[in-house]
Amino acid sequence: MLNHILNHLGEDRAAHFGAVTPPIYETSNFAFPSVAAMRAAGKGEYDTHFYTRGNNPTTAMLRAKLAALEGTEDALVFASVAAAMAAGVLGCVRAGEHVVAVQKPYAWTRVLLRDALPRFGVEVSFVDARDPRDVERALQSNTRLIVLESPNSLTMELQDLGAIAALAGPRGIRTLCDNSYATPLLQKPAEFGIDLIAHSATKYLNGHSDVVAGVLCGPRALLQEIFKGPLMTFGAILGPFEAWLILRGLRTLEVRLERIAATTARVIEFLQDHPRIERIYYPGHRDDPQRELALRQMRGGSGLLSFTLKCESLAQVERFCDALRCFLLAVSWGGHESLVWPMAVVLSGEHRPNAPVPWNLVRLSIGLEAPEVLIADLRQALDRSEIPQSDEAGQ
Ligand SMILES: *Cc1c(COP(=O)(O)O)cnc(C)c1O
Numbered sequence: 001m002l003n004h005i006l007n008h009l010g011e012d013r014a015a016h017f018g019a020v021t022p023p024i025y026e027t028s029n030f031a032f033p034s035v036a037a038m039r040a041a042g043k044g045e046y047d048t049h050f051y052t053r054g055n056n057p058t059t060a061m062l063r064a065k066l067a068a069l070e071g072t073e074d075a076l077v078f079a080s081v082a083a084a085m086a087a088g089v090l091g092c093v094r095a096g097e098h099v100v101a102v103q104k105p106y107a108w109t110r111v112l113l114r115d116a117l118p119r120f121g122v123e124v125s126f127v128d129a130r131d132p133r134d135v136e137r138a139l140q141s142n143t144r145l146i147v148l149e150s151p152n153s154l155t156m157e158l159q160d161l162g163a164i165a166a167l168a169g170p171r172g173i174r175t176l177c178d179n180s181y182a183t184p185l186l187q188k189p190a191e192f193g194i195d196l197i198a199h200s201a202t203k204y205l206n207g208h209s210d211v212v213a214g215v216l217c218g219p220r221a222l223l224q225e226i227f228k229g230p231l232m233t234f235g236a237i238l239g240p241f242e243a244w245l246i247l248r249g250l251r252t253l254e255v256r257l258e259r260i261a262a263t264t265a266r267v268i269e270f271l272q273d274h275p276r277i278e279r280i281y282y283p284g285h286r287d288d289p290q291r292e293l294a295l296r297q298m299r300g301g302s303g304l305l306s307f308t309l310k311c312e313s314l315a316q317v318e319r320f321c322d323a324l325r326c327f328l329l330a331v332s333w334g335g336h337e338s339l340v341w342p343m344a345v346v347l348s349g350e351h352r353p354n355a356p357v358p359w360n361l362v363r364l365s366i367g368l369e370a371p372e373v374l375i376a377d378l379r380q381a382l383d384r385s386e387i388p389q390s391d392e393a394g395q
Helices: 002-006 035-043 057-070 079-091 107-118 130-136 161-171 218-232 240-250 251-274 291-297 314-323 343-347 371-385
Strands: 074-078 098-102 123-127 143-149 174-178 196-200 214-216 275-283 304-309 338-340 363-365
Touching: 002 057, 002 251, 057 074, 057 214, 057 240, 074 079, 074 218, 079 107, 079 143, 079 174, 079 196, 079 214, 079 218, 098 107, 107 123, 107 143, 123 130, 130 161, 143 161, 161 174, 214 218, 251 275, 251 304, 251 371, 304 314, 314 343, 314 363, 314 371, 343 363
Parallel strands: 098 123, 098 143, 143 174, 174 196
Antiparallel strands: 074 214, 196 214, 275 304, 304 363, 338 363
16 A cells, blocks of 8 residues: 555556656646636646646646645645745634644744744744643634644654644644654554644655655645645745655655664664763653653654763764764755754754754764664764863863
8 A cells, every 4th residue: 555655646657658757747837729728727726737836747646645645635745844834824824813833843833933923913822732731721712723743853742643633623723733753654643633734855755865845735625725825826836856856755765764763773772771871862762751652643763863962061062973974964854864963062052943952962863874884883973072071171
């Protein structure tokens, strides 16, 4: 079933000379044999091919696969998930209404909610949504949307999706969840009653660190409204070539994730018993205070994990990251290459839109390299960054 979605669904090979890989429809518009045909196509741009800002055969193929993966009626694709989140939020609220959101979403989601929405008369309450009762307490008579991200991508905090969907549904409140961490393979929020599911396809869905893209999955009627509104008017669309690259990336999604999860388990095994590691942040790990929820709600963890380093100074965290040879120092995650992101060190405690994370937090994105190579690299970097306290004098 999964292989069918990833490798066959929506790919009508007979229409393309039997080509095993679909062509890229690099066309801005579509011509019609008659005015009547053009009139008919123009009426239903959501489904027909009229102009590529609306719909294109290559992106349509991707949309069909993404909807099937998430188990939703349909999916829309955008130039980034920042665009997808903005379109989803703007499609659900208007001036005078209220949004409840998780306290620590992705940085630019927070900027959207905290800075952009109030300018248009939408009020937002941020809550620590680990306990659904916090969400319930924040609801108002004008609340129209709850914005979630489970787990988040730094400290891996979860929300109980089923409990929150049950609070929202009967009150006519919509729910939107950023599901980038888990991918539809490890968590399907629609199964718990979540309305809209967003993905940064930049991460595992594409998986090759060569595309920035966003996805919004959900019920067809709501996506049609979002299509006619924010998608068509702001026009932050995904080009056919980028859609085609993601179609290619999806073919290996299952094997990449299997390999990455297995390597991540090995890396965690090494880290959790190392004397320099204070705490691991990984859904379902023994250090995870929400372990029971993670095991119930997710089919496992992916390759993104954080840990805090036992040390005295930011300089030591910096030395550890600089000593790594296989892990590239870079943001983003979910690609073929292993990455390290020492957030607090890079941002050096400055005010940033992100909610605070522990100063000694280091995030790793595990890629497709051999586990032994990654573990050896972590071991040598931990050894090299371990220096006597006296050397840190004055810091
Ligand atoms: C990377 C990331 C985003 C942003 O993705 P873009 O496609 O660059 O907009 C949003 N949410 C989460 C959880 C992310 O990790």
